[in-house]
Amino acid sequence: MKFCPACGNQVNLAIPPGDNRERFVCAQCGEIHYQNPRNIVGTVPVWDRKVLLCRRAINPRYGFWTLPAGFMELDETTTQAAARETLEEAGARVEIQELFSLLNVPRARQVHIFYRARLLDVDFAAGEESLEVKLFDEASVPWSELAFASVEQTLRFFFADSASGNFGLHTGDVVHSLHAD
Structure with missing residues (x-):
């Protein structure tokens, strides 16, 4: 970020009073601009113990397989976002079930949320x-x-839970991978 969305003047990285990390702060109006992680929301859509995957027609990772998921929009819940993304990417209608995995992807500044469906x-x-x-x-x-x-981790959790017959919530961090998240 180079310019303040509020007044158009230059911003600088600084630690605001009472804060503990650098933020973009407007040199003119003093506005503090926080940057927060994006939520990626999707489903593990299941039919007869099989999972529906999508082969990507967009970058990043064009041609690779993924679970149906995408950016959560304003004014929608995580379950609404998961169902919408599944319909948009896979043309699939689903019944959203429980939250299945919540994985932090700090280097991509994202949180990946998957529901069983x-x-x-x-x-x-x-x-x-x-x-x-x-x-x-x-x-x-x-x-x-x-x-x-994050998709690989979620699928491994799913198939392990499916084999045991005991589904639970899986949380963790994606800190390093051979894949680009």
Whole structure:
């Protein structure tokens, strides 16, 4: 950030009084501009123990597989965002179930939130941001072609929970990966 959205003057990095980290502060009007992580929200859509994945038609990671997910919009809940993204990317209607994984991705300045979801039918099709969509069981998941480490972690949690029959909430950090989150 170079200029203040409030008055248009230059901003500088400084630690404001009473704060403990650098923020963009306007040299003219004194406005403090906070930058916060973005929420990426999606689903683990399931049909008959198989998970629906989307092959990306956009960058980053064009051509790689991912769970249907995207940026949460203003004025929507996380469950609304998850259902919307699943419909937009996979043309899939789902029943949102419980929160399944919440993974911090500090280097991307994001939080990735996935809900388990039940596909309402198998009438799905690739949306504008997907090249194709397909159901995968654990053995057929293209593990080396997954777009993001958070998706890989979430899928590994899902298949482990599915095998045990005990689904829980999974949290953690994605600090390093071979994939670009």
